[in-house]
Amino acid sequence: MANDQTIRRREKLEMMKSDGMSVYPESFSVNYNLNEAVHLEDGVDGVRIAGRIMSIRNFSHLRFITISNIEGTLQLLLKKDEIGGSLYTQFYHWFDIGDFIGVEGQMYTTKTNEKTLRVKNYVFLGKALRPLPEKWHGLSNVESRYRQRYLDMMMTKETKMRLITRTKLVRSIRNFFEDHHFFEVETPVLQQTSSGAIAMPFKTYHNSLGIELHLRIAPETYLKRLIVGGFTRVFEFAKCFRNEGISPQHLQEFTMVEGYAAYWNYEDTMKLMREMMLYILEDTFQTTKIDIGGQIVDFSLDWNIVSFRDVIFKDTGIDIDLFPEVKDLFQETKNRNINLDHLDIELLGRGNFIDLLYKKVCRPQIITPTFLIQHPIDLSPLARANDKNPAITDRFQLIVNGAEIINAYSELVDPIEQRRRLEEQASLKNNGDAEAMEMDEDYLTAMEYGMPPISGWGFGIERLLMVLTNCETIKDCVSFPLTRKL
Structure with a gap:
């Protein structure tokens, strides 16, 4: 059926061209957006708007047409005695649902209380050669919605609203x-080492230089190089790439907001991040109260603060401080019948094993905003050790609804200690831990020129949007999610 419609639309296109019509005109001057026009007073004349035709209702001497774009929808009225028989008949012969139209007319409100533009003149602005889907919902269409996201934007109100919210959120954060x-700064996407986070990188090859490169997993070490160079406060909207498993909370390509402040510690950053969250909620949603899984969470209330050790002990009964060796900790989880469901679990270092245990057992149970602090140092190769207990770091994560929203810490600025930790990470990588960090000699050299006290943070735009819009999967939070090739 769709193929037959496409054939007929192509035939119409050729006939319109043969009649001398401009089927893809250069431009059309509008004086209102659709979301503005719908709020105009009745009687306002000379309104010029444009959009895609989403529906047509035909009556004997009039037609109601709905046009739409990402921001709004407006009803049009075509009356034969107001636009003339020629234009009225021409619309019937040439226009299809999906085509673009530009119109000029006067605003009024129908008897059913719907704002409508009475069209006095119109211009054809573009032919859709394929018909729009009649129905666009349900599990059977999920993959099609991701593959043809432009159709999802047209047909699904929730998708439109979430992507508009993303744009507003980015503007608010900036x-x-x-x-x-x-x-605001920019740092390289192509990097010679996969530093800045514990994750598996994507690899590529630079033909001219003859070197293997990685797509960055984080902008961290380059942003810190800027601090070495004299900047004191920097941030970046950074496209990052991590070659890790697919899940409702993970993307392999995502947008990270990362920043650093010289002379701060992680407690200063905790205050800033709470202030930021309240600011963007008010600015983007006009409220600090968010519906999360049917529970109203008020971000303006006090946030919980809990240590990494305490949250694991509460949910598993395991005191991680009693198990300095990863093999012993692994055995204790088996003794307690805790299944972590990880293929290469015996290859993980202690830090990554503890992180896996926390993510599988503890994090899903944290719903209201919670600062998780005092991470084990094995889990934080770039974080500053706590002065009183060097086995933990001055670090925090903000957790909401089982998702990590923000990761931040007081930065390690001692180049000798940083070298020791990166050597440990390199050893883990050589022994099979694919997510361990690599040695980064260039970054260590920069550190040796001297760094002030620093605190930094990072968070993903998609993860934040997912939580704040009560979304079930992070794929819905990007315009064009990656899908397997057909």
Whole structure:
């Protein structure tokens, strides 16, 4: 059926061209957006708008047409005695649902209380050669919605609203940091080492230089190089790439917001991140109360603060401090019948094993905003050790609804200690831990020129949007999620 419709639309296109019609005109001047026009007073004349035709209802001497774009929808009225018989008949012969139209007319409200534009003149603005889907919902269409995201944007209100919210969220975050005197910067996507986070990188090859490169997993070490160079407050909207498993909370390509402040510690950053969250909630959603899984969570209330050790002990009964060796900790989880469901679990270092245990057992149970602090040092190769207990770091994560929203810490600025930790990570990688960090000699050299006290943070735009819009899968939080090739 769709193929037959496409054939007929192509035939119409050729006939329109043969009649001298401009089927793909250069432009059309509008004076209102659709979301603005719908709020105009009745009687306002000379309204020029444009959009895609989403529905047509035909009556004997009039037609109601709905046009739409990402921001809004408006009803049009075509009356034969108001636009003339020629234009009225022409619309019937040439226009299809999905085509673009530009119109001029006067606003009024129908008897059913719907804002409508009475069209006095129109212009054809573009032919859709394929018909729009009549129905676009349900599990059977999930993959098609991701593959043809442009159709999902047209047909699914929730998708439209979430992507608009993403744009507003990014603008709000940028405004917040600029208002707090942070410089927005850019750092390389192609890097020679996969440093800045514990994750498996994507690899590529530079033909001219003859070297293997990685797509960055985080902008961290380059942002810190900027601090070495004299910047004191920086942030970046950084495209990052991690070659890790697919899940409702993970993307292999995502947008990270990462920033650093010289002379701060992680407690200063905790205050900033709470202030940021409240600011973007008010600015983007006009409220600090968010519906999360049917529970209203008010971010303006006090946030819980809990240590990594305490949360694992509460949920598993295991005191991780009593198990300095990963093999003993692994055995204790088996003794307690805790199944972590990981293929290469015996190859993990202690830090990554503890992180896996926490993510599988503890994190899903944290719903309200919670600062998780005092991470084991094995889990934080770039974080500063706590002065009183060097086995833990001055670090925090913000957890909401079982998802990590923000990761932050006081940075390690001692180049000798940093070298020792990276050597440990390199040893783990050589022994099979694919997510361990690599040695980064260039970054260590930069550190040796001297670094001030620093605190930094990072968070993913998609993860944040997922939580704040009560979304079940992170794929819905990007415009064009990656799908397997057909």
